[in-house]
Amino acid sequence: MSITLPQWLDPLPWIHYSKDAEEGQVRQALDAAAPGEKELSTLLSPAARPFIEAMAQRARTLTRRHIGRTIGLYAPLYLSSHCPGGCTYCGFASDRENERHSLSAKEAAHEMAAMSAMKLDEVLLLTGERTPKFDFHHLKPFIEMAARQFDLVGIEVFPMDEAEYRELAGAGCTSVTLYQETYDAAQYDRYHRWGPKKNYLNRIDAPARALSGGLRYVGMGALLGLSDPIYDMLALYRHARYLQKKYWKAGISISFPRIQPQRGDFQPDYMVDDTYLAQIIFAFRIVMPEVQLVLSTRESQAFRDGMAGVGVSKMSVASKTTVGGYSDDAGYEESQFQISDDRDVETFCEMLKSKDLEPVFKNWDTVYRDGAEY
Amino acid sequence: MQLNVNGEIHKHQGDGSLISLLKEMCARPERTAVMVNGKVVKRVDWDGVQLKDLDDVDVVMFAGGG
Amino acid sequence: MSQMLKIKDQVLGSRLFTGTGKFSDTETMVKTIKASGTALVTVALRRFHKDSAADDLYGPLSELDNVHIMPNTSGAMNAREAVNAAMLGRELTESPFIKLEIHPNPHHLLPDAIETYEAAKILVAEGFWVMPYIPADPVLAKRLEDIGCASVMPLGSPIGSGQGIEVREMIRLIVRDSSIPVVVDAGIRSPSDAAAAMEMGVDAVLVNSAIAAAENPEAMAIAFAMGVEAGRAAYEAGLMSRSREAVHTSPLTSFLAGGSV
Incomplete structure (x- = not known):
């Protein structure tokens, strides 16, 4: 199967x-007044690796200028591990013989209560691909439940489709x-063996x-390790x-998940080491100074601490990647991926404060949205 | 017939058609654009327009501007 | 040779747009327009008067080859008046181009964003290629793009002020996020101002006073054409960046010293 990338997406010319x-x-590229594809491509090159400290300095300056000395915090909540997908790299792929579970309303309420108790105000709800076991009509009530106690529900x-997004x-x-x-x-075709994905x-x-459906923020990313990172990161930037x-009203955030070969059985074809991941994140900050750049608990404590505020402006914290993981220590079964930084919210915030960074649990409120029509 | 042309009273001597007014006013009507009673009259429609007493007619032309 | 500019369906052979105001006489105006190499010229409307018939620009302008005439709505105080002006202008040019300008204050002549937006909606629906003259406001620029304007024309500084590009950062944001051509209109005094705007990636500039009010308008038109071409070529060639020496007081990347985890 061959797909032609639309012109606005194709990274090849750069x-x-x-x-x-x-x-x-x-x-x-480091000093460009209006950096774009060319500068990003250059900053992702091997030739830029020796400039990692200069890139970090520039990234920190831009992060402070556009976002401030703040780190937005959120946590994921896994609703379901049912998935018809055949993604070779994923712990929830349908050919893995794991026990599957979708949260009941009562279980979800427990999970959300546990997360609220951790002061979290932004939650990211996760499922697998669409399946009769977990479809749109299963998802919507969880969003309504989450919206009653979190200001930001991702x-x-x-x-x-657009109508479904509008309804959500x-x-x-x-x-x-x-x-x-x-x-x-x-x-993409090779990694996604079957299923709607x-x-x-x-x-x-x-x-x-x-x-188009009225959502305000979108989060984007590519799973580093699957393909040539320069190709993927340039296309991601263009997207x-x-x-x-x-x-133009949309808020964009970009995440940098990567597959770590020593964890799990899937071995990535492309190695992205810590220094290169840092280089990628600094490069994105330089070419997109005002977007949120996100780093999850997949990454190690040392790496997260080093990146906080130096390019990265939003981080997950105290994450559980098992269904039911917040209210039940064991959770239901296998996690989608293994977390590396398991510090609790308080400990993580102490680290941020020690770096003169302010943890931000809430930066948006629904008060106006819920107001009357005049 | 008395018309209000470009904000001034104009004694029209012709047959009361828009075309006759324009010919009365200027040598090259095709270099003007026209509004009657606040409505732009397209050039292709000029032929059929019959004016009434006290109608407002505005006739404009190009002028220097940036 | 720089990339061609296209507005809606029309390819324009020059990125310098000129006006027809403030010239001493029609002959100078025509010579100057020809010298500028422009492909798009703006013109105002006025009430016909017998005494002014000799100054009619229709004949001289219609004889120019490869030049599109774009009427403007100057004199309109609000959206309704601007729509009427545009309709009249189209009767004269038989072209969809319209420079939408609404500036109710006679002193600074700054554009009224709200009336401009309302008029643009109507004119787009009427099939015009609307080129609104606007304050350099990146949000307004996107709103006008959303409703189908052919371009946006942010001001560099107030009309006729010759202060150059006073709102660089706003223009930069408009250029960065716009999917329609961006034309800097107003405020440009010198060819270097025009070049500076073009170097930022602006698609075209509109210059009237700075050419018409020069000692030698024809020679100044040539100078502006070169400034615009140089600025565009520089933009397309990619400017060398300003050096920005980083201060490495406390290394931020020491945590990476161990290499991969």
Whole structure:
């Protein structure tokens, strides 16, 4: 199966800047007044690696200027591990012989209460791909429940159509996170062996449908390790810029999940080491100074501490990646992926404060939205 | 017939058609655009327009501007 | 040769737009427009008067080759008046281009964003290619794009003030996020102002006073054409960045010293 990337997404015309980059181009890219694809490609190159400290300095300056000395905090809540998908890299793939479970309303209420007790005010609800065992009509009541106690309710679930997104926005959903996993269409086809997720373009278009449907924020990303990171990161940048131009009220956040080979049985084809992940994040901060850059608890304590405020502006905390993990220590079964930083909220906030960073639990309120019509 | 043309009283001597007014006013009516009683009259519609006493007619032309 | 500018369906051979105001006489105006190489010229409307018939610009302007005439709505105080002006203008040019400008204050002539937006909605529905003259407001620019304007024309500084690009940061944001052409209109005094705007990635500039009021308008038109072309070429070539030396007081990346986990 062959897919032609739409012109607005195709990163190929900029790949060569990365291959050809030398010290001079890297210096120019670091100082560019209006950086774009060329500068991102250059900053992702091997030639930029020795400039990692200069990139960090620039990234921190820009993060402070545009976002401040703050770190937004959120946590994921897994609603269901049922999934018809055949993603080779995922712990919830349908050929894994794990016990599956979807939360009942009562269980979800317990989970949300446990999260609220941790002071969290932003929750990200997660499921697998669409299945009769967990479909739209299962999801919506959980969003309504979450909207009653959290100000920001995000979902990281299956792609939907615009009408469904509109209905969820009305139910109190504020953001949609959907990683393309890889923008390389051939690789995408190989990793997604079966299931609804096999449709590459349907997934590409989903964030636009969400924004058309009235959602305010979209979260984007590619799973580092699946394909050439330069290709994927350039396409991700182009995807984000396209959405920013077309939906100019949209808030964009970008996450940088990566597969760590030593954990789990899936071995990535492309190695992204700590220094390169840091280089990627600094490069994104330099070319997109005002977007939220997100780092999850997949990453180690040391790495998260080092990145906080230096490019990264939003982090998950005290995450459980098992269904039922917050209210029941064991949870129901296997996690989707293993977390690496398991500090509790208080400990994590202490770390932030020691770096002169302010933890932010809430930066938006529904008070106006819920007001009367005049 | 008395008309209000470009904000001033105008004694029209012709047959009361828009075309005759324009010919009375200027040598090259095709270089003007016209509003009657606040409505733009497209050039293709000029032929059929018959004016009434005290109608407001505005006739404009190009002028220098940036 | 720089990339061609296209507004709606129309490819324009020059990124310098000029006006027809403030010239000493029609002959100078025509010579100057020709010298500028422009493909888009704005013109105002006025009430016909017998005494002014000799100054009629219709003949001279219609004889220019490869030049599109874009009437403006100057003199309109609100959306309703601007829509009427546009309708009249289209009768004269038989072209969809309209420069929408509504500036109720006679002193600074700054555009009224609210009336401009209302008029733009109506004119787009009437099939015009609306080119609104606006304050350099990135949100307004996107709102006007959303309703179907052909371009946006943010001001660099007040009309006729010759203060150059006083709102660089706002123009930068408009250019960065716009999917329609951005034309800087008003405030440009010198070819270097025009070049500076073009270097920022602006798609075109509209210059009237700075050319018409020069000692030698024809020579100044040529100078502006070169400034615009140089600025555009520089933008397309990619400017070298300003050096920004980082201060490495406390290294931020020491936590990476161990390499991969």
